[in-house]
Amino acid sequence: MTIDISQFYKVFFDEAEELLAEKERLLLAVDIDSPDPEDLNAIFRTAHSIKGGASTFGLNDMSEVTHVLESLLDRIRKGEMALTGQHVDAFLAAKDILKMQLDGHRNGADVDQEAVANVRMMLHDLSEGVIVPTHQPTVPSFLHAEQKQQVADGAHRYKIELPDLAKRDVDALVDELGLLGRVSVVPLAAGRTALIIMTHESLDDIIAICSFVLDPNDLRIFEAPPLTPEQRAREAAERARIEDEQGYGFFDPADPLDADEQQSSEDELGYGFFQPIEQIRREAGIVAEAPPPVVAPSVEPIEVTEVTAEKKAAKKAGENGHGQGGESSSIRVSIEKVDQLINLVGELVITQAMIEQRSSGLDPMLHQRLLASVSQLTRNTRDLQEAVMSIRMMPMDFVFSRFPRMVRDLAGKLGKKVDFITNGAATELDKGLIERIVDPLTHLVRNSIDHGIELPAARMASGKSESGRLFLSAAHQGGNIVIEVADDGGGLNRERILAKAKQNGLPVSDNMSDADVWQLIFAPGFSTAEIVTDVSGRGVGMDVVKRNIQALGGTIDIRSARGFGTTILISLPLTLAILDGMSIRCGDEIYILPLGFVVESLQPARADVKEIAGQGRVVKVRGEYLPLVPLHQMFNIEPRITDPCEGILVILETEGRKAALFVDELVGQQQVVVKNLEANYRKVTGISGATILGDGGVALILDVAALLRSSRQLSDESVVY
Amino acid sequence: MSTQPTNKPNDAHDGSGSEYLAFTLGSEEYGIDILKVQEIRGYEAVTRIANAPEFIKGVINLRGIIIPVVDMRIKFNLGTPTYDQFTVVIILNIGGRIMGMVVDSVSDVTTLSPDQIKPAPEMGSAFNSDYLTGLGTVDERMLILIDIDKLMSSSEMGLMDRLAA
Numbered sequence: 066m067t068i069d070i071s072q073f074y075k076v077f078f079d080e081a082e083e084l085l086a087e088k089e090r091l092l093l094a095v096d097i098d099s100p101d102p103e104d105l106n107a108i109f110r111t112a113h114s115i116k117g118g119a120s121t122f123g124l125n126d127m128s129e130v131t132h133v134l135e136s137l138l139d140r141i142r143k144g145e146m147a148l149t150g151q152h153v154d155a156f157l158a159a160k161d162i163l164k165m166q167l168d169g170h171r172n173g174a175d176v177d178q179e180a181v182a183n184v185r186m187m188l189h190d191l192s193e194g195v196i197v198p199t200h201q202p203t204v205p206s207f208l209h210a211e212q213k214q215q216v217a218d219g220a221h222r223y224k225i226e227l228p229d230l231a232k233r234d235v236d237a238l239v240d241e242l243g244l245l246g247r248v249s250v251v252p253l254a255a256g257r258t259a260l261i262i263m264t265h266e267s268l269d270d271i272i273a274i275c276s277f278v279l280d281p282n283d284l285r286i287f288e289a290p291p292l293t294p295e296q297r298a299r300e301a302a303e304r305a306r307i308e309d310e311q312g313y314g315f316f317d318p319a320d321p322l323d324a325d326e327q328q329s330s331e332d333e334l335g336y337g338f339f340q341p342i343e344q345i346r347r348e349a350g351i352v353a354e355a356p357p358p359v360v361a362p363s364v365e366p367i368e369v370t371e372v373t374a375e376k377k378a379a380k381k382a383g384e385n386g387h388g389q390g391g392e393s394s395s396i397r398v399s400i401e402k403v404d405q406l407i408n409l410v411g412e413l414v415i416t417q418a419m420i421e422q423r424s425s426g427l428d429p430m431l432h433q434r435l436l437a438s439v440s441q442l443t444r445n446t447r448d449l450q451e452a453v454m455s456i457r458m459m460p461m462d463f464v465f466s467r468f469p470r471m472v473r474d475l476a477g478k479l480g481k482k483v484d485f486i487t488n489g490a491a492t493e494l495d496k497g498l499i500e501r502i503v504d505p506l507t508h509l510v511r512n513s514i515d516h517g518i519e520l521p522a523a524r525m526a527s528g529k530s531e532s533g534r535l536f537l538s539a540a541h542q543g544g545n546i547v548i549e550v551a552d553d554g555g556g557l558n559r560e561r562i563l564a565k566a567k568q569n570g571l572p573v574s575d576n577m578s579d580a581d582v583w584q585l586i587f588a589p590g591f592s593t594a595e596i597v598t599d600v601s602g603r604g605v606g607m608d609v610v611k612r613n614i615q616a617l618g619g620t621i622d623i624r625s626a627r628g629f630g631t632t633i634l635i636s637l638p639l640t641l642a643i644l645d646g647m648s649i650r651c652g653d654e655i656y657i658l659p660l661g662f663v664v665e666s667l668q669p670a671r672a673d674v675k676e677i678a679g680q681g682r683v684v685k686v687r688g689e690y691l692p693l694v695p696l697h698q699m700f701n702i703e704p705r706i707t708d709p710c711e712g713i714l715v716i717l718e719t720e721g722r723k724a725a726l727f728v729d730e731l732v733g734q735q736q737v738v739v740k741n742l743e744a745n746y747r748k749v750t751g752i753s754g755a756t757i758l759g760d761g762g763v764a765l766i767l768d769v770a771a772l773l774r775s776s777r778q779l780s781d782e783s784v785v786y
Numbered sequence: 787m788s789t790q791p792t793n794k795p796n797d798a799h800d801g802s803g804s805e806y807l808a809f810t811l812g813s814e815e816y817g818i819d820i821l822k823v824q825e826i827r828g829y830e831a832v833t834r835i836a837n838a839p840e841f842i843k844g845v846i847n848l849r850g851i852i853i854p855v856v857d858m859r860i861k862f863n864l865g866t867p868t869y870d871q872f873t874v875v876i877i878l879n880i881g882g883r884i885m886g887m888v889v890d891s892v893s894d895v896t897t898l899s900p901d902q903i904k905p906a907p908e909m910g911s912a913f914n915s916d917y918l919t920g921l922g923t924v925d926e927r928m929l930i931l932i933d934i935d936k937l938m939s940s941s942e943m944g945l946m947d948r949l950a951a
Contacts, residue, residue, distance in 0.1 A: 407850070
């Protein structure tokens with residue numbers, strides 16, 4: 066065989082990474098009390114696919130871990146074991162291990178072998194929890210399996226929730242209780258732990274042992290639901306089946322479906338030239354009907370290779386035997402290709418607009434059919450453009466989905482309770498921006514949990530709910546995408562920030578506005594810990610966050626109230642995002658106003674426009690006096706209309722202020738594709754970008770915030786001088 | 787980024803010479819390195835940019851990208867800027883940045899060998915001699931050779947936020 070396998074490595078790595086991410090997402094979403102069988106199947110499939118791929122490429126360490134994982138998942142999936150929080154923790158840990166191994170293979174990163182062994186052990190213990198005998202012969206290295214085996218049947222399962230104890234005490238307790246039966250430790254929130262014990266001994270004995278280390282009144286003991294008769298029956302059947310299999314031996318599996326599956330997994334082990342995507346398809350189709358039998362070889366690498374050698378011939382059959390079941394949900398395409406496509410479609414749109422324009426002069430009676438075709442072309446082109454544009458856009462979910470895990474872990478580590486809420490995950494953002502917003506957001510979320518949200522006790526003391534809320538949202542707001550990271554924690558401490566700023570020699574005064582004070586934490590070097598909030602130092606690396614956001618052309622704002630929490634607002638401009646705009650005319654040019662800033666538009670009555678000496682004009686709109694900003698004056702262009710009462714005033718709102726922009730006329734409302742002006746030119750004040758109109762001409766998109774700011778400056782200057 | 791060392795044309799094209807696009811501004815004939823030229827287009831309506839200097843005509847849509855267009859005739863006070871169907875825009879690619887340059891007309895592409903290129907005199911052109919690579923002679927014609935990279939990247943043109951390369 067001369068097929069070059071190396072080219073598939075990258076595909077496998079990418080794919081495995083995606084599968085791991087998917088797995089994590091599913092695990093975090095799964096409802097432990099009543100898991101959806103579909104979810105469990107999906108989790109199983111991700112593990113199985115990774116295993117298949119890893120074996121294919123001879124990454125035995127990964128396939129070993131996934132194998133153990135898969136066995137356990139398979140049980141749960143078939144309802145032989147109830148899913149517990151402990152399982153989910155173990156699975157998440159396994160995911161991390163796999164990621165580490167993956168990185169190890171990909172970039173040569175260090176792999177913590179001890180952690181790998183621990184996780185395997187943990188998974189193994191878990192899978193023994195119900196059906197020990199089936200596993201025992203398959204993995205002889207885990208000898209401790211035997212002693213726990215006896216307690217599996219007819220035992221009671223108790224869940225003991227411990228009060229806040231030192232880890233040393235918990236460990237001692239686990240050792241003691243281990244004499245009674247099988248014990249496992251489940252971490253609870255806020256640093257507490259619970260023990261699950263499976264034993265024949267009475268509850269009194271357990272309490273007696275516990276009383277060595279703690280007050281029994283602090284204990285909360287529940288009897289875990291015993292296995293239902295149905296589960297027992299299934300368990301028995303499973304045991305019989307697996308014992309059967311063991312009787313037939315590994316090379317001669319019991320039923321044809323299993324045989325198929327086994328062949329296919331050996332295909333993967335031995336050869337490596339199936340395109341992984343096909344594997345997924347194949348496996349997705351298969352796992353539903355025939356889960357792989359629990360086999361030892363993938364834990365023992367040497368055997369795997371032997372098996373492989375023997376099964377080379379069988380492989381051919383497997384190759385032909387499997388149809389292409391299922392379908393793939395995505396393909397990988399380079400960004401350049403997509404951008405090229407977008408540009409080509411852009412040209413097509415313009416050409417189409419030209420055809421439309423030229424044909425509009427024709428007599429509709431004589432050219433009816435041509436005109437009908439043209440209008441159809443128009444429709445098709447528009448659809449095509451929308452479809453193509455959407456390729457580059459990705460939902461914010463891509464970013465948000467990685468946070469629940471982080472929040473969960475971090476909160477657990479810090480002993481805090483955090484409810485994590487996301488909103489607007491469907492908001493679409495250009496892929497380029499999405500990728501670059503991850504790091505700053507991660508930092509902010511960490512900060513919020515670490516320094517913002519208080520410990521449960523402190524929260525209770527200040528009359529808040531025990532668990533803090535961390536709120537992450539994204540929304541289109543005007544021409545921007547606003548991402549909000551909000552917590553209901555302690556808020557920023559004004560005095561301490563000011564003190565620290567003085568200490569750092571920053572120019573501050575005590576009567577600075579809050580907003581200005583908050584901005585201080587973005588100063589480089591301001592970020593020493595233990596200073597800013599009561600808990601710890603908010604502001605670690607905030608300067609880096611700000612720099613990153615600014616590099617994306619965005620702004621970052623903080624709102625904070627002592628004791629009520631902190632909200633950080635990131636506002637990103639759209640690069641490729643599509644914008645809802647209102648097109649207006651001023652002089653010969655058409656400009657686009659981002660619709661989000663537009664409150665209303667009106668033609669004022671003459672009496673409502675008032676001159677203010679030296680400060681331009683104001684207009685009275687519903688009892689409010691708004692500054693009148695003539696666009697032609699701002700841009701120094703020749704307007705068609707100079708009298709506001711003949712033109713149109715567009716009332717804009719930004720940064721909490723309103724102003725009336727005076728333009729010649731409104732043209733219409735349309736979705737526009739934002740084009741970068743800086744790519745070939747430079748930044749222009751008051752302009753945030755440009756777009757291409759239907760006729761191929763260019764219209765500039767107004768930067769409303771900057772426009773109104775500079776108009777204020779103008780009038781401020783006129784006051785001063 | 788083109789690796790063409792435009793300020794030292796002699797190095798890059800030993801013997802065979804290099805090709806220059808000849809164009810006219812008013813009554814003067816100029817030449818620029820053909821490798822900087824992406825395409826040549828007719829003049830089309832531009833969108834004015836607010837508060838930009840007069841010689842920056844505005845921006846146009848070049849197949850989906852927005853490029854600025856400068857009028858050299860206004861910038862260097864050569865000839866009368868008229869815009870008709872004969873007005874030509876040379877689309878340049880300067881280090882990856884695309885821009886348009888309005889000229890009166892484009893005549894031809896000429897190959898100049900190194901010995902046809904004479905150093906530019908200190909005076910005698912609308913351009914600062916910093917932006918000239920030399921004077922090329924073809925039969926009776928004289929081409930003023932412009933270092934278009936340097937010119938377009940200069941702060942004088944104000945086309946870029948910061949000086950490129």
